[in-house]
Amino acid sequence: MSNLNYVVMLVALTFAYGLCNADTIYIRLNNFISDEVVLSCTSEGGFVTHIAPNYFFVWRFPIGKTEHCRAEWKGLHASFIAYDPQYDGKGADLFWIAKKEGLFHSFDDRSYDKNVSWVKS
Numbered sequence: 001m002s003n004l005n006y007v008v009m010l011v012a013l014t015f016a017y018g019l020c021n022a023d024t025i026y027i028r029l030n031n032f033i034s035d036e037v038v039l040s041c042t043s044e045g046g047f048v049t050h051i052a053p054n055y056f057f058v059w060r061f062p063i064g065k066t067e068h069c070r071a072e073w074k075g076l077h078a079s080f081i082a083y084d085p086q087y088d089g090k091g092a093d094l095f096w097i098a099k100k101e102g103l104f105h106s107f108d109d110r111s112y113d114k115n116v117s118w119v120k121s
Ligand SMILES: *[C@@H]1O[C@H](CO)[C@@H](O)[C@H](O)[C@H]1NC(C)=O
Pocket: 081, 082, 083, 084, 087, 088, 105, 113, 114, 115, 116
């Protein structure tokens, strides 16, 4: 096997290994507002999604990195850290709820703490 083939194979194997063994958590945001909420997160490639009332969005995120997000509702927005390894630990899934009062965070989907309020955009 040529050196180049060898390198290509090594890169491919490393990539495949990374995909299979990526340590990730799930982050869920539930929309309890009777309007659409637009969620955008920037950290890993980034995404923008529209969450209808009473719907939720779940995404996977690598453990140990920090996920920065912004939610928008009508003329308001809230910036928040959806996953902070320092604060949230390494391994447990996270739950968020968007309410009229702001964004609420939970480790267990039972007890929720308010994290941020909406501010005018
Ligand atoms: C909001 O969440 C961030 C990151 O998860 C945390 O550092 C901060 O202390 C939280 N704020 C409140 C008021 O709970």
